Amino acid sequence: MCWEAGLSTEAGNSVDPRSNGLFGVYVHWPFCAAKCPYCDFNSHVHRGPFDEAGFVAAYAAELVHFAQKVPGRTVQSIFFGGGTPSLMDPRSVGAILEAIGRHWTIDARVEITLEANPTSVEADRFRGYRAAGVNRVSLGVQSLREGPLAELGRRHTVDEAVAAVRLAQSIFPRTSFDLIYARPRQTLDDWQDELTEALWMAQGHLSLYQLTIEMGTRYYDLFRAGKLQMPGEDLSADFYELTQELTQNAGLPAYEISNHARPGQESRHNLIYWRYGEYVGVGPGAHGRLLINNQRHATAAEKLPFDWQRKVLARGHGMVTDDVLTWEEEGDEMLVMGLRLREGIDPRRFQRISGRAISERQIAELKAIGFLETLPNGFLRVTDKGWPVLDAVVADLAA
Incomplete structure (x- = not known):
């Protein structure tokens, strides 16, 4: 039976009056097959034996902790991010979803997203995720050109990326994929051709990010050493304007500064962040924002995967930060997140x-x-x- 079959139609969250009733769960899977040179996310390459079932048990334990902190919520969105969640066994995804369902009411229209890399895509695995309850997949394509794919450290080819997108579209009700633009040596004509191809492929949602240089990445080291030339401010603005024009004309306008969708296809999970709702973050390095006793808590977990697991086994959670935000800090966060949205x-x-x-x-x-x-x-x-x-x-x- 599909996990979604028994979802409740109850709605609403009994929390403080400053809440907008939005509540989601973010699940961070920290493992990757390789570390991309531009990536500053909490991702780790693990080699050797790995007790996945034992690791998943730690997620279930941490969910118990958060359910005690924020009972009575209705979950509108669940997001498996990483890392590379598509390296997970579908049974692991199902077990985590079942654990979430034991603690909170699940909205009948819940969005359950899983991030995937084209190299980890297999038809049987995708069907397994769908059977577990996943109803939306976001694919890290990043480029539709072979040379830039290699420079970005991606392990898939363009043909593999296209095949993965088509496979996902045949299995899941909703799909999205990511591209990175304003890359070194990329021209506006190059991007126009590439984005036009992507818009022909996309069904309802595209995430389009300008390449940024983040401290702690390999690209940061290369940039500081003068070995990576990035587009100037004027060219970056031209890339952005071209992106808005092409996506608007194709019927996928921006609803957020880097995200584009047909009406009704927006990412419900990301809207929880941008609309300043509540979300639980479980897993290594995961962040959360929770309203507890009329105070908004900012939580963050231990980043190192097996240190996080040991903390959870010892005390029921892997949190290393649980700060109560001042009202001024909450207001600043709401501005930062909400003004990214076209709705304001x-x-x-x-x-x-x-x-x-x-x-x-x-x-x-x-x-x-x-x-x-x-x-x-x-x-x-x-x-x-x-x-x-x-x-x-x-x-x-x-x-």
């Missing part, structure tokens, strides 16, 4: 969360230069002109 933010909710109103003077100044606008429903949102300088807009409003 509700300034009334911001005031309830932060205890202060957004400065009318700052709003007026940003409107005057065309970076901000007020929608008919009263929401504030960043304009097309303002999106490329989003960080500066957020900083002005948070000041």
Whole structure:
């Protein structure tokens, strides 16, 4: 029986009045076949024997801990991220989903996403994930060109990526895949051709990220040594504008600064983050935001996989951080997350969360230069002109 078959139709979360009722579970699987040179996520290459069932048992134990902290929630989204969750046995995915279902009500329209790399895609494995309850897959394609794939450290070919996308689309109700652009030596014409191909392949959702240099990565070392030339500010802006134009014309407009979807195909899990809802984070390095006794807790787990497992076995959880955010910190986080969205933010909710109103003077100044606008429903949102300088807009409003 599919895990989804017995889902409850109950809705709503009985939490504090500053909540918007959104609640999800993020499951971090930390293992990868190889470490990509641009990646700063908590991912680890593990070689040798591995007791996967024992590791999965630690997830179940940590879920018990969080369920005691935030009982009575309704789960609208579950996301398996990493690392490479598609290296998991489908039975492991099923066991974690069953553990989640034991502790919270599961919404009838729950979105259950699993990230996958094209190199770890097999038809039987994908069918196993679908049988376990996964109803959305996000594929890390990253490029549709062989040379850049190799430079990005990806272990799949273009043909493998295309085959994986087609296979996923034949098995799962909803799919997405990622591409990275504004790469070294990439031209606007190159990107136009590549993105056009991707838009022909995509069914409902695309994540399109400009390459960024993150501290602690191999690309960071190369960049600091002058061995990696990145596009300048003007060219990066041109890449962004071209991306918006092509996706809009193809019927997949941006609903968030790097995410594009047909109406109704947006990532429900990521919307929980951007709309500043609640989410439990389980697994090595996972983060969470939880409302407990009218306070928002920021949680983070031990990053090293087997250290995390030992902590869970010893005390029931792997958390190394559990901070209570001030109202000001909550307000700043809401601005950072919510202004990424095309729908913008509700300034009334911001005031309830932060205890202060957004400065009318700052709003007026940003409107005057065309970076901000007020929608008919009263929401504030960043304009097309303002999106490329989003960080500066957020900083002005948070000041």
